[in-house]
Amino acid sequence: MEATSSIDPELEFTSTGVNSSKLGMWIFLASEVMFFTGLIGSYIVLRLGSDTWPDPSQHLATSVLAINTFVLICSSLSMVLGLQAISQGDQKKLTKYLLITILLGTTFLVIKVADYVHMIHNNFTITSSLFGSCYYFLTGFHGLHVAGGIVTLVVVLIMAKKGRFSKSHYDMVECTGLYWHFVDLVWIILFAILCLV
Amino acid sequence: MSGDVDPKPGFIRTYVFSTDHKMIAKQYLFLGIFYLLIAGLFAVQIRMQLAHPDAEAPLIGKALWPQTDGKMPPEFYNMLFTMHGSLMVFFAITPIVIGAFGNFVIPLQIGAKDMAFPILNMLSFWVMFIGGIVMAASFFVPHGAATAGWTAYASLSSSSEVTSPILGHGQTFWLLGIAFAGTSSLMGGINYIVTVLNFRCRGMKLLRMPLTTWGLFFTAILNVLWVPVVAAALFMVLVDRLFGTSFFMAGPLASVEGGQPLLYQHLFWGFGHPEVYILILPVWGLVGDLLSVFSRKPAFGYKATVYSMATIVILSQIVWGHHLFTSGMNPLLGHVFVFLTITISVPTSIFFLNWLATLWRGAIRLTEPMLYALGIVFVFCIGGLTGLFNALQALDIYVHDTYFVVGHFHYTLAASVLFGVFAGIHYWFPKMFGRNMNARMAKVHFCLTFIFLNCVFFSMMYVGAGGHMRRISDPTTYTFLKDFQVWNRFMGYSTLALAAAQLLFAWNFFHSLFFGKKAQQNPWQANTLEWSAPTPPPHGNFLSPPKVARGPYEFNSPLSGDRDWLMQDDPAATASDS
Ligand SMILES: [Cu+2]
Numbered sequence: 001m002e003a004t005s006s007i008d009p010e011l012e013f014t015s016t017g018v019n020s021s022k023l024g025m026w027i028f029l030a031s032e033v034m035f036f037t038g039l040i041g042s043y044i045v046l047r048l049g050s051d052t053w054p055d056p057s058q059h060l061a062t063s064v065l066a067i068n069t070f071v072l073i074c075s076s077l078s079m080v081l082g083l084q085a086i087s088q089g090d091q092k093k094l095t096k097y098l099l100i101t102i103l104l105g106t107t108f109l110v111i112k113v114a115d116y117v118h119m120i121h122n123n124f125t126i127t128s129s130l131f132g133s134c135y136y137f138l139t140g141f142h143g144l145h146v147a148g149g150i151v152t153l154v155v156v157l158i159m160a161k162k163g164r165f166s167k168s169h170y171d172m173v174e175c176t177g178l179y180w181h182f183v184d185l186v187w188i189i190l191f192a193i194l195c196l197v
Numbered sequence: 198m199s200g201d202v203d204p205k206p207g208f209i210r211t212y213v214f215s216t217d218h219k220m221i222a223k224q225y226l227f228l229g230i231f232y233l234l235i236a237g238l239f240a241v242q243i244r245m246q247l248a249h250p251d252a253e254a255p256l257i258g259k260a261l262w263p264q265t266d267g268k269m270p271p272e273f274y275n276m277l278f279t280m281h282g283s284l285m286v287f288f289a290i291t292p293i294v295i296g297a298f299g300n301f302v303i304p305l306q307i308g309a310k311d312m313a314f315p316i317l318n319m320l321s322f323w324v325m326f327i328g329g330i331v332m333a334a335s336f337f338v339p340h341g342a343a344t345a346g347w348t349a350y351a352s353l354s355s356s357s358e359v360t361s362p363i364l365g366h367g368q369t370f371w372l373l374g375i376a377f378a379g380t381s382s383l384m385g386g387i388n389y390i391v392t393v394l395n396f397r398c399r400g401m402k403l404l405r406m407p408l409t410t411w412g413l414f415f416t417a418i419l420n421v422l423w424v425p426v427v428a429a430a431l432f433m434v435l436v437d438r439l440f441g442t443s444f445f446m447a448g449p450l451a452s453v454e455g456g457q458p459l460l461y462q463h464l465f466w467g468f469g470h471p472e473v474y475i476l477i478l479p480v481w482g483l484v485g486d487l488l489s490v491f492s493r494k495p496a497f498g499y500k501a502t503v504y505s506m507a508t509i510v511i512l513s514q515i516v517w518g519h520h521l522f523t524s525g526m527n528p529l530l531g532h533v534f535v536f537l538t539i540t541i542s543v544p545t546s547i548f549f550l551n552w553l554a555t556l557w558r559g560a561i562r563l564t565e566p567m568l569y570a571l572g573i574v575f576v577f578c579i580g581g582l583t584g585l586f587n588a589l590q591a592l593d594i595y596v597h598d599t600y601f602v603v604g605h606f607h608y609t610l611a612a613s614v615l616f617g618v619f620a621g622i623h624y625w626f627p628k629m630f631g632r633n634m635n636a637r638m639a640k641v642h643f644c645l646t647f648i649f650l651n652c653v654f655f656s657m658m659y660v661g662a663g664g665h666m667r668r669i670s671d672p673t674t675y676t677f678l679k680d681f682q683v684w685n686r687f688m689g690y691s692t693l694a695l696a697a698a699q700l701l702f703a704w705n706f707f708h709s710l711f712f713g714k715k716a717q718q719n720p721w722q723a724n725t726l727e728w729s730a731p732t733p734p735p736h737g738n739f740l741s742p743p744k745v746a747r748g749p750y751e752f753n754s755p756l757s758g759d760r761d762w763l764m765q766d767d768p769a770a771t772a773s774d775s
Contacts, residue, residue, distance in 0.1 A: 016394045020313050024391045031383055031421045038429030038467075042460055046444065050455035126440050130455040133442040137433070 025175040029182050032145075036186055039141060040193065043134050054131055059124045060195050061115060068111045069191050072146075075104035076184040079177045089167035091160065098157045098173075101180070105150045112143055138190055145183045152176050214323075216315035217736060218300045221322050223629065225296030226622075228322075229289050230706075232329060233618075236284035239277050241696050244653070246274055248689025250671040274670035275344035276367070280332070282347030283371065286476070287378040288329050290614050294479050295382070295420075296325065298621050299389055299413045301629060305727035305734065306410045308398025308743040308766070313391040321384035328377025331370055340365025346668065348469065351445030351461035355437035357452070364438075372435045379424045379431075382475075386424070389417035398726070398766075400745035404500060405765070407725045407749040411503050412482025415510045419471045419478075423514070427468035430461055462524055466517035474513045476610060478506060480617030481548065484570050486749075487620060488552055490723045491567035492559025493761055495750035498551040505544035505551075512541045522590050523597045531590045538588040545581060549574075560761075564721065565639035569620035572647050573613050576654075580608030583658060598668075601661025607654045615650070619643070619702065626706075627720050631733040632713030638705045645698035652691035660684050722762045725749045729766050744768070 016023065047053055056062070082097030116136075119125075126136040156176050159165065165173055215221060245255050246269050253259060253267025262268060300318065304311055312318045335342040345354035345368060354372075358364045393406070393414045406414075433444040443456035489496040496502065518526060518534030552574055561567070583605040586592045596602060619642075626634050660681045665672065672678040672685060719728040726745070730738050743766040757763035 015397050018395070020391050020395045023395060024314060024387050027387045027390050027421055031387075031425045034422050035425035035429055038426040038464060042429065042433065042444070042464065045460055046455060046457060049457055052454055126436075126442055127452050130443070130453050133436075133444060133453065137436055137442070137444075141432070 019171055021171045021175055022178070025178050029178065032182060036141075036189075039138055040189065043138060043193070046130060046134060050130055052129075054129065056131070056195050056197075059119065059122075059131070060135070061118070062195050064111065064115055065191060065195050068108055068115075069188060071104050071108050071111070072184050072187050075101045075108070076181050078104065079180050083170070083173055083177050086160075086165050086170045086173055087167065091163060091165065094165065094170075094173065095157065095160045098153060098160055102150055102153050102157065105146055105153065105180075109143060109146055109150070112139070112146075135194055138194065142183070142186055142190055145186070149176070149180050149183050152179070214319060216311070216319045218304050218312045218315070218318060219629070219734060219738075221318050222297045222299075222301035224322050225292040225300060225325070226629075228326060228329065229291075229293035229297060229618075232284050232288040233293070235333075236281050236289055237696060237699065239281035239284070241692055242269075243274070243277050243281060244685075244689045244692040246277075246670060247672060248686045250673050269670070271670040272341065272344060275346075275668070276336070276342040278668060279343050279346050279371075280336075283343070283375070284332060285611070286347060286472070287375060288325070288332060290476050290610075290618070291378065291382060292325060293618050294476060294614060294621070295385065295413065295416055296322065298409070298479060298483070298625070299385065299416070301625060302727060303389055303392055303410055303413055304396070305628075305730055305738060306407050306725050306749075307393060307396065307401050308726045308739065308745065309392060309396035310737045310739070312388050313396055314388050317384050318388055321381045321388070324377050324384065325381035328374045328381065331377060332374035335367045335370030335374065338366045338370060340367060342367040343371035344368070345371075348465060349431070349434065350465075351434055351437070351458050352447070352450060355434040355445045355461070356450055357441045357446075358438050359441050360452075369435065369438055372431050372438075375431060376428060379428050382420045383424050386417040386420035389413060390421065393417075398743045398745060401726075401765075402745075404503065405745055405748050408482040408485035408496060408499070408502060409479065410482070411506060412479040412485075415506055416475050416478045419475045419510060419513070423468040423471045423475075426464060427472075430464035430468075434461070459521075459525060462521055463517065466520040467514075469520065470517045471513045473606075473610060474509060476614055477617075478510070480573065480614055480620075481506065483617055483621055483624075484552060484573050485548070485555075486723075486725070487566050487570035487624065488555045488559075488574075489750045489752070490721055491562045491564055491570070492556050493562070493752045494555055494559045495748075495752060496551070497554035497557075498547070499748065499750065502548040502551045505547040508544040509541060512537065512544070516541065519588055519593070522593045528590070535588060535590050539585070542581070542585065549578070549581070565634070565636055565643065566620045566624035566721070568640060568643045569616045569623065572616040572643065573620065575647075576608050576612035576616065576650070579655075580605060580610075580613060583608065596661060598666060599661040600657045600665045600667055603667050604654050604657030604659075604661055607657065612650050612654060615646075619646070622706070624721065625727070626709065626713075627716030628727055628730070628732055628734070630710055630713070631716055632709050633716050633720065634709040634713060635705050638701055642698060642701040642705065645701070646695065649691045649695035649698060653688050653695060656684050656688045656691070719764075722760070724751055724762050724764050726765055729764055 078097045078100040082094045082101065085093035085097060124132055126133050153176060156172055159172065211220065215224075242254060242257070251268070254261075254269040258267025258269065261273075262270060300312070303309075340363065343349070343354070349368070349371065354368050356364055358366060358369065393410065397406070436442050437444055437446060441452050443451040443453050445458050445461045446452070446456040447458055485496050485502055516534055516538045518530060519538045522531050583601070586596060587602060587605055623634055623639055626632070663681060665678055665681050673682060716732050718732045721728070726743055729743060731740060745765045746768065747763065747765055749765055751757070751763040753761050754763045756769055757767075758769070763769065
């Protein structure tokens with residue numbers, strides 16, 4: 001054994017073969033799944049236990065929310081395209097698609113807030129019924145996740161502009177993408193169980 | 198990642214915002230000891246109040262409540278037991294056992310240079326630190342700290358403070374403090390899992406990891422999965438309080454119809470039961486390590502111990518209902534939970550018998566860590582066996598909400614984990630600080646702690662079996678409890694003695710920190726990798742990357758020559774493998 005304190009490349013190998021950042025992101029997403037399981041599970045229990053649940057379409061602008069769902073799915077698509085671009089080493093395209101993703105995400109939030117304001121004007125508030133409480137609570141937490149995702153995406157965008165990613169090094173883009181798709185997926189589930197069923 | 202650390206960081210980067218796992222471990226340790234002291238003093242106040250409900254509260258009474266001649270008001274008593282439990286669980290045990298031991302031990306035992314994400318590691322400590330400040334601050338807001346118990350049952354905790362300002366903000370501070378602690382645990386958990394999975398040195402197969410690392414690894418998994426669930430519940434409580442919703446409110450206090458207080462209990466205990474294992478799994482692992490090292494024998498049934506711990510991890514997630522037998526849950530569902538809970542005793546018995554078999558015909562060295570480990574074996578045995586009473590629905594209806602339950606979980610959690618804290622500190626102190634603690638003082642400390650701790654906790658179960666309720670500030674108002682007052686006094690004085698015995702530990706710890714004898718590299722003659730690192734380990738831990746050739750418990754191997762231990766990375770004989 002050589003007696004040196006310098007970095008031994010052998011030590012840097014990863015035992016699972018999965019990149020550590022990506023593994024960490026997957027574990028984080030597992031915890032996020034549990035978090036939303038707690039929220040959505042509570043919603044289901046509360047809803048099944050209540051005998052005065054209103055028809056969702058009475059209070060919600062379902063068509064607006066459907067458009068919003070479409071916006072978020074599009075943002076996921078542009079994220080995938082951005083990832084594909086950098087995996088082929090195209091930094092310009094990555095920047096472009098990141099920007100599109102951020103814009104679409106922001107659009108989602110703007111529509112969301114406008115929708116909130118509109119509903120509050122129509123006297124559908126967080127304390128007007130259990131449905132109202134659940135609706136604002138669940139979508140509010142999802143909105144916070146979208147906002148967090150946008151902040152992260154902006155950081156990634158700045159790094160991309162500085163040319164920090166390359167064909168062989170784009171872990172952070174990939175991890176942010178994973179998170180973004182997760183947030184997208186949560187919204188689709190929320191949209192289905194809050195607005196459609 | 199962890200290799201390119203600045204070799205000579207400044208004071209702030211070394212001691213305050215350090216990313217070195219060993220320094221973060223020390224920070225966690227001091228934070229934990231501080232809150233252990235605070236929450237321990239709360240326990241003394243609680244027991245003194247119960248010992249003499251009519252007398253003035255010692256030390257603080259005259260200053261705080263002059264209008265009642267220093268008598269403690271019941272609301273303050275509620276704050277005391279709430280904060281005693283919350284601080285002990287989230288800000289004393291968690292930082293010491295998971296934060297300090299986990300951070301110090303995992304990279305060293307698996308031969309890594311540092312954690313997978315050093316900056317995340319640093320953040321997790323500081324998030325915990327902020328949480329601790331928020332909790333402490335809650336005592337100074339109008340109407341004082343939280344009073345709903347460490348379980349914070351709704352609707353007690355979730356009544357709107359907007360419509361009833363008399364409730365104060367203490368509970369809200371509590372919720373935020375726990376949210377910070379949970380975030381810290383989550384960040385730590387991700388870090389631990391990735392470190393264990395990806396940063397083991399060459400040859401360190403998963404089934405060559407010491408049991409302590411296994412325990413910490415399982416703890417990290419449970420933390421990552423279940424902290425978010427309680428977070429969901431606590432956020433709902435928070436929204437109930439601040440925005441006037443009624444997720445967990447029913448009856449006249451509810452703002453809208455349909456809220457379910459029972460739902461909170463399901464969510465809380467969904468986390469709460471795994472939480473028990475979150476706290477105790479590292480201690481179980483540590484006991485496995487210590488019994489082997491100080492019996493100079495391989496840990497009996499190492500693989501069976503690992504697998505039974507894994508089984509417990511799985512089962513622990515589906516038994517929460519045993520906390521709800523008396524809460525109005527369907528009794529048929531209760532039977533399912535009885536069955537599942539009793540099933541846990543199978544894997545528990547397996548590794549408990551493995552402990553005993555490790556001791557069997559061993560060359561036992563009664564060092565200080567070993568004494569604490571043996572203490573854990575004893576108190577965990579009592580705690581585990583009394584758990585069976587609580588697990589059976591029919592019996593639980595009788596003992597529920599009595600001091601029997603309090604005694605039970607203080608045996609399993611307080612006694613076992615406290616001894617685990619002491620065992621771990623005494624075991625790794627030489628490696629952590631490069632100095633030895635005083636062995637004789639530690640042994641006296643162990644004996645005193647062991648005696649008085651049993652005096653307190655066993656009496657709890659005794660009065661509990663007699664029907665003594667928990668969470669009452671004045672037992673003498675109930676005629677049927679009057680005869681127990683002598684026991685309450687006994688527990689009060691035993692608690693005082695128990696607290697006084699801790700002065701020995703405090704003196705030993707802080708004195709040895711500065712004046713202890715310089716420690717050797719491997720004072721306990723153990724095999725695991727932390728003892729191959731220099732004392733104290735430098736940045737990057739190992740002088741050369743270790744290459745592991747065998748399991749962690751090769752004692753009395755024919756390959757080790759005239760020594761009776763064989764380090765995991767000893768190149769002497771690379772062929773052997775268990
Ligand atoms: Cu339990």
